[in-house]
Amino acid sequence: MxxxxxxxxxxxxxxxxxxxxxxxxxxxxxxxxxxxxxxxxxxxxxxxxxxxxxxxxxxxAVEEDVEKYSDEFHGELVKLVRQRRSYRHYMDRPVEDEVLKEALELACWAPSAKNEHPTKWIVVRSREVLDDMMNKILAWVQETGNSLEILESYKEGMNVVMGTAPVILLAYCSDNAVNPKQDTAIAMETLELLLQSQGLGTCWAGYLTRMMNAVPALVEDFALPEGHSFYGAFMIGYPQDEDYIHVPKRLNQADIIWK
Ligand SMILES: Cc1cc2nc3c(=O)[nH]c(=O)nc-3n(C[C@H](O)[C@H](O)[C@H](O)COP(=O)(O)O)c2cc1C
Structure with missing residues (x-):
């Protein structure tokens, strides 16, 4: 108190x-x-x-004293925002637990509705579990005919669900939190920028998020507490064969109404 x-x-x-x-x-x-x-x-x-x-x-109730940012900081932050990319091809190299832990702990400083910080995390880095998840997703897609494009691109060598990521981060939350979707997204984007600033590649995994709540075998395997759902997922790893050397053009300019 x-x-x-x-x-x-x-x-x-x-x-x-x-x-x-x-x-x-x-x-x-x-x-x-x-x-x-x-x-x-x-x-x-x-x-x-x-x-x-x-x-x-x-x-x-407080930690260290606030420090001023360096003169270069704004420019560096702009660089990070413009140079962040979605990566789907990763090296077969483990991601250090300390790097993930530090980023997850820093995400606690992201804003959240009523300061609830309701998002919880599951870090999956067992190849066996990742392959099992992917197999269950492919079987479900085939069986139900939902999101068949996943199967098509998978057959052509592109896994849009999990890429070749050595780590999948799953974010789950109580459905009764004040703002589970937004709070999870803000925490995750904070994480994404932190991880990419350290040379890691990440990619939002929207397909996987949906599948984690929809594929019965995955719902059973992960057995979230009653009243909780998955609200986000990331592919994470050190990028391979994705050396972006230019900042892409953005075709949609900011659409702003000034009053
Ligand atoms: C909420 C959300 C869900 C996404 N889901 C997927 C996904 O399931 N698979 C994938 O390959 N990319 C996914 N993406 C990545 C987008 O395709 C990507 O951000 C977009 O193409 C722009 O590329 P950039 O992030 O490199 O700028 C997702 C992005 C967001 C924000």
Whole structure:
């Protein structure tokens, strides 16, 4: 719970202005956090407190001090946004768990509705499991006649479901979260940029996301908790034979109404 330490609070009331839930009020010249009020646990209050008076469950509610970005940062970020690509061909090289773990942990700083961060992750990197998933998908496509284009491109050497990725990241979420689709997409795109900034290739796997919820054998294998569904998936790996040397033209310009 958010608490203001009365021994430290200097009554600057900066916490008031940034609290989305109006948790704070003034008591005897100091800030006081009303425990009855709904708190999003966003820690904005502690992030602006100049004297470290605000704690979460009696412990520090903030980490390191904010640092300014370097002068090159904006340009580098623009480069990353323009040079990010979807990769479908990957080396047969494992992706380090630490790299994935760091990116997944950093995705916790992505915004989410009501600060819920509802997305959970499954990292599949067993070749045997990946091949089994793909076989079940191909069998289901053949049996149902759904998304037959998957089969056609697969026969021509292009796997649009999983590429040749050594890692598949599956994102699942409670269907009752405030915004499961958007929260998962934002966390995933944060991840994608982080991973590509480190030389990894990624590709959104929309087909796979749908199949994970639709193919009975996969639903059974992964057995998500009741009321949960898959909301996203990524192919991840070190790219092979996909050396993009130009930034592609984008045919759709930003369509903007200014009022
Ligand atoms: C939500 C979403 C789902 C996608 N699903 C697939 C997919 O199942 N298979 C695939 O090969 N590419 C998939 N893509 C990648 C798009 O085809 C790709 O982003 C687009 O062609 C533009 O290429 P770029 O990402 O390299 O700019 C998906 C992209 C998004 C955003």
């Amino acid at each position: 958010i608490r203001v330490n009365p021994d430290l609070c200097v009554g600057c009331f900066r916490c008031f202005g940034v609290c989305n839930c109006t948790v704070f009020s003034e008591v005897d010249g100091q800030a006081w956090a009303d425990p009855e009020k709904r708190c999003l646990k966003c820690m904005h209050c502690a992030s602006v407190c100049p004297v470290g008076a605000i704690t979460w469950d009696e412990e520090a």
